[in-house]
Amino acid sequence: MRIISSDEIDACLEDRDVIETLRRAFRSNTIAPGIPEQVIERLDQAAGRLNVQPAWTNFTAQGDVTRGYVGCSLSLELPEQKTSSSSLYILFSGTGAQPIALIDGMRLGAWRSAALHALAASYLSREDTARLLVIGDNPLLPRVLSAYATTRNLTSILFAGTSAETRRKAANQPSLAKVSLGETTEIHAAQEGADMICVAGPDSERGSFHALTYLDPPVGCHVDVLDNAATIPSAFLEEARLFSSNMAAPPNPDLEWAADLFELAKGSKAGRRYYGQRTLFLPSAKTGLEDYALAAHVFLRS
Structure with missing residues (x-):
């Protein structure tokens, strides 16, 4: 062996x-x-x-x-x-x-998680997605950002509440060499210009998801949630089209899920239906x- x-x-x-x-x-x-x-x-x-x-x-x-x-x-x-x-x-x-x-x-598991979120983004984010906002911190972030860059032509990434160590590791990813990396504390304003938002985890300093209380992505934005503990505003969950990786074990059975990655990969169900639609991906614990x-x-x- x-x-x-x-x-x-x-x-x-x-x-x-x-x-x-x-x-x-x-x-x-x-x-x-x-x-x-x-x-x-x-x-x-x-x-x-x-x-x-x-x-x-x-x-x-x-x-x-x-x-x-x-x-x-x-x-x-x-x-x-x-x-x-x-x-x-x-x-x-x-x-x-x-x-x-x-x-x-x-x-x-780190490689699997990163590829899973990037695969979902390939179906759910707009093809012209270029500007990414990252909210919070997560040790998987450098790997996930590298995978995102494989599916979408990212030009800029703004970090909010992400530790300096995670940002440094992200900057060292070869696939992000030509991507502009920056920081912001104005999350509400930053999300207005985002094509895609990654809810990575709690703020590295506060240890909470304080920023999500006013999560209000622009039309056409895809929201990718890495941390299942994040509490997403109910107004957004009701308006957005929701997706998971496995409908046999959805992360929240009470929500109305549109499709999973089995259906998206096989083409039996559509992902993003129109350019201005807001979408969200939250993976199943079944991997x-x-x-x-x-x-x-x-x-x-x-």
Whole structure:
């Protein structure tokens, strides 16, 4: 069995290939059943959580058992962790059942998340999207911004409430070398000129989503939400066309979702219907299909 490290993952991946790998995955008939998150009770502490997300080649539809894989992501969150979670991905041969790869799930997840949001943006943001406003901070931001630049010709990015370290890492992304990067504290004014808004996470200094209380994107703007904890104003949610990655497990079942990435990738439902429409993307917590597709991609190229 091969052990594939974070450095090896970075060495064999490129934004465009990862985005297209996920696009093909959403068009495939890969099987990715949902398994409820397991609660781990802890003495005198908040509970821990174990998330198991399997997926495998549809051997019946394929009509062949001599090729294909079975995989599973394992993520563990405990109250005393300093990071959000720890994660591994294990890939088995679909023929002999032997484990063939153990992959760094944290780095795999970072690439998957970035490509997922960029894939959604390729369907939901306007083709002439050039000006991006980033609200808040998130360690995934440099990777996500690099992926955005693969799908849209960005000319400027304004950061609001993003840490200096995250901005520095973003500036070092090769794909953003020709993009103008700046800062602003006037979020209300900045969003008026934005073609796309990324709700990345809490303000790096305040530790809250204070800016979202007056989130009011201009017509034609696409809003991409990285942090599911963000509270988006109800007025915007009622007016915008809403999308997620997997309608089998939408992030908020009470909202009216227009389509998911399965439907967008297969062309069975439309994304942006007209130029001035406001759209929003909020991913599902179910990522078994995406993790499986990317794990197989890494295994074949590393």
